[in-house]
Amino acid sequence: MATNDHHETFPWKHVIGFVLSLVLTFAALWVVLSSGLATKLIIGIIVILAMLQASLQLFMFMHMTESxxxxxxxxxxxxxxxxxxxxxxxxxxxxxxxx
The missing domain is CATH 1.20.5 (Single alpha-helices involved in coiled-coils or other helix-helix interfaces)
Known part of the structure; x- marks a missing residue:
């Protein structure tokens, strides 16, 4: 019986992606609730964090590099x-x- 080692290992890539997604989400939450920055700056930071998180999820969870x-x-x-x-x-x- 042939086994595939790819499915038997712990999914470290997914765990790291999940933790990084949480960090980006909590960074956005902190910027909005506690930073005291100007509204336009907050919106810019939120957009940048959203783009980072979208690209992170594309490469970590959507397997963009594995096709x-x-x-x-x-x-x-x-x-x-x-x-x-x-x-x-x-x-x-x-x-x-x-x-």
């Missing part, structure tokens, strides 16, 4: 990014005209 079919994965990521942008811009557009 043999890089072209298909790139197309899927571009499509997902497009959908996210449409949702965000559409939501802002709707809220702009409702208020």
């Amino acid at each position: 043999d079919s890089g072209k298909i994965q790139t197309i899927n990521m571009a499509y997902a990014f497009f959908i996210a942008i449409v949702i965000v811009i559409g939501s802002i557009w709707v809220m702009w005209f409702v208020v």
Whole structure:
């Protein structure tokens, strides 16, 4: 019976990714609740932390570097990014005209 060593080891990569995600989340929470910085600076820091966390999750949990079919994965990521942008811009557009 052939065994795959990849599935028998402890998932250190996932644990490290989870801990780093928690650190980034708590850093954003601290910036908002306790930093006392200007609102525009807080928003900028939150955006940077969000981009860091999104890229961390792409590489740690979504296995961006582990695929043999890089072209298909790139197309899927571009499509997902497009959908996210449409949702965000559409939501802002709707809220702009409702208020």
